[in-house]
Amino acid sequence: MIKVTLKDGSVKELESACSVFDVAKEISPRLAKAACVAKIDGEIKDLRTVIDSDCTLEILTFDDEDGKKAFRHTASHILAQAVKRLYPEVKLAIGPAIDNGFYYDFDKDTPFMPEDLEAIEAEMKKIVKEDLKLEQFEMAPADAIKYLKEIDEPYKVELCEEHAGKNEPISFYKQGEFTDLCAGPHLMSTGYVKAFKLTSCTGAYWRGSEKNKMLSRIYATAFPKASELEAYLNMIEEAKKRDHRKLGKELELFTIMDEGPGFPFFLPKGMTLKNTLIDYWRQIHTRDGYVEISTPIMLNRQLWETSGHWDHYKENMYTTVIDDTEFAIKPMNCPGGILVYKSKPRSYRDLPIRMGELGLVHRHEKSGALHGLMRVRCFTQDDAHIFMTPDQITDEIKGVVRLIDEVYKLFGFKYHVELSTQPEDSMGSQEDWDMATEGLRKALDSLGLPYVVNEGDGAFYGPKIDFHLEDSLGRTWQCGTIQLDFQLPMRFELEYTGADGEKHRPIMIHRVVFGSIERFIGILTEHFAGAFPIWLAPVQVELMPIADRHNEFTSKVAAELKKRGIRVEVDGRSEKIGFKIREAQLQKIPYMLVIGDKEVETENVSIRCRKRGDIGTMSVSDFCDMVEKEIREKTIITD
Incomplete structure (x- = not known):
């Protein structure tokens, strides 16, 4: 049995x-x-x-991540089989499953065109209808290489030769007349892949190196049901409309210029949004007992060697030489925060010390990875470093978790939590790593917070808790993080005097809430489709006089709103009121006040809400009270 x-x-x-x-x-x-x-x-x-x-x-x-990967990997084999049927001369490279889909790279003399994708999709549907069984078989390395040379698949030969030295059997999968070098796993047959879509084609270097030949890559996605595919494609179309790069330009928030690729320029309205977020950050951190510091943007090589960044992170750092000494622009704020801690003697009575820093950091990103505000070369990190005793670990981590939870819920984000453990490229003793990981696990368990373990994805100096928030389209973003660090306090020889009068080493928490303020603005822009809640909106109220004779009263209303701290603009152009309203709607302004003869006579305003349309007339004072309440309570009315 x-x-x-x-x-x-x-x-x-x-x-x-x-x-x-x-x-x-x-x-x-x-x-x-x-x-x-x-x-x-x-x-x-x-x-x-x-x-x-x-x-x-x-x-x-398909609901499980590994199930999804196998499903889409099988779809990539169907794609490759269809291409070989239509273009027998094409050579196969690789075809993995990726986030939200899969791709396959092909060596084709002329690039694929959109009309080619239609023909390939039609052939894929035939293969699915044939319901071909996928069958695995193995060959000895020498036989596998010989076979792949016979069928003239040079890229597969290269991959096979790399594994030949292991002297292990080479795995293949066969479906109908098509065979591919592959370790699997796969679905039982092609008939399971009911719904798929080829989404784009582009160029891609073999093995990602510009020294190699440029191949043709076809991107695609696949789902078990047509309804799931349709929902995904609709989400992609909606995401295009919400693209923060497009909205950032239309709403005059930020721009990226050729003179500084990866270095965003914030425009006046974007700065209003950014500063409002920072004001909120300062408010909640002051409430929770944080002190704010500011550390230099550039520090010498010796500091980065002590921190470990010079050995573990140098390829991402910008460096220069000053007075014959190497310096690096900071990619992280933590070493500067440590120097602040060391600036005077510390006692156990001082701990925990919670130091916040809105530090501008620079990290070198490859040009191909840059993406609006989501992936940049300089950004403001809403950092904080907490120095504490061992018995304060759980309470401090719980406090940070509660803070992050409060912020994400304010914006209407759902989120899930991952506990990332020791990576291969780590420093410090195994005992310290085990103790740090257990400290994070204990805090999550005591809060009753569900989490998944992400093995080997911790920082090089310690394990971490990552918060992945879900936006209004169901996409996930990694923003908040809590990292527990035993290593840097040791490397920098941090100390405090304990109750016993002896010197002890503090433990350090690195944590961010927004992560990168720039990236968080990009996420918020797409989450709200540019229609920010009123407390964040760069312009909260637009005044629209119908004619020039209404300008005097309009100016009085504007002055009263500004006096009450409400951000207001006046559209005094000689345009029809319908045109002004449409313009304000496109600018996603929360409230529009129309002022004509009746409003001047009664000293009221006619109110139009971005979400609800016309909502009637109101006195200026009552309108200000209503808006002030929404701003104070940080009301979110989703559009």
Whole structure:
């Protein structure tokens, strides 16, 4: 009898060896239909894998990340098969699953055109309809290389030769007449891939190096159901409308110029938005006992060697020489914060010390990775560093988690949490890493906060908690982070005097809430489609006199609103009122006040709301009271 322990802890007994797919059918026909791959004793395997000994088994569907990858990897093989049917002379490179889809690289004499994608999609549909079984087989390395040379697939030969030295069998997958070098896993057959879309084609260097040949890459996505594909494509179209680069230009928030690629210029309205966010940041941090500091933008090489950045991060740093000494522009604020801590003796009575810094940092990014405000070369990091005793770890982490939770909920974001553990390129003792990781885990558990463990993705100096927020389109962004650090206090020989009169080493938390203020503005712009809540809106109220004779009263209204701290603009152009309203709507201004003869006579204003349309007339004082309340309470009215 073979005992199979399922995900829920129950044990299923098998009388004889059978495939995972057969087990799935016995559990539930619906599960078998939805199944993509399986996790057997922690390893991802095909459903066709035979179970012949006791094991743990988890059957994965498209809802699981590994199931999704296998589904889309199978779709990439369908794409490659379709291309080979239509263009037999094309050579195959690689075709992995990626976030939200997959791609395949091809060596083709002329690039693919949009009309080619239509033909390829049609051929893919035929392959799906044929419901071809995917079959795995293996060859000895020498035989695999010989076979790939015979079918003239030079890129596959190169990949195969790299693994030949291991002297392990080489894995292939076959579906119909098509065979591809691949370790898998894959779906049972092509018929499972019901809905797919080829989204674009572009150039891509083989293995990402400009020294190699430029290949043709086809990007695509795939889903089990047509309705899921349609929803995704609609989301992509909506995302294009919300692109912060497009809205940033239209709303006059920021620009990127050729004179400074990756270095954003904030325009007056963008600075109003940025400063409002900073004001809010300062308010909540002052409330929570943080003090604000500012440290130099450039510090010498010795500091960065002590911190470990020179060895672990130098390729991302901008450096220069001053008076024969190497300096680096700071990519991070933490070493400067540490020097502030060291500026005077510290006692256990001083701890915890919470130091906040809105520091401008610079990091070298490749030009191809730059993307509006989302990926830049300089940004304002809303940093804070907390210096504490070991027994303060849990409470301090819980305090930071509560702060981040408050901020994200204010903007209407959902989020999930990941605990990232020790990477390969780490420094410090295993004992310190274990203690730091356990400290983060204990804080999350005591808060009852669900989280997933992201193995090996911690910072080089310590484990971290990452907050991935979800925007209004369901996209996720990694923003907030909490990193627990035993290493830098040791490397910088930080100390405090304990209650016993002896010297002790503090523990350090690195944390951000927005992450990068610039990037957070980009995320907010897309989340709200540029229609910011009134407390954030660069212009909160637009005044619209119908004719020149209404200008005097309009000026009085503007003065009263400004006196009450409300950001106001006057559209005094000689245009029809309908045109002015449309312009203000395009500028996403929360409130528009129309002023004509009736308003002048009654000393009231006619109010139009960006979201609700006309909402009637009101006295200037009552309108100011209403707007002030919305600003004070940071009301969010989603458009």
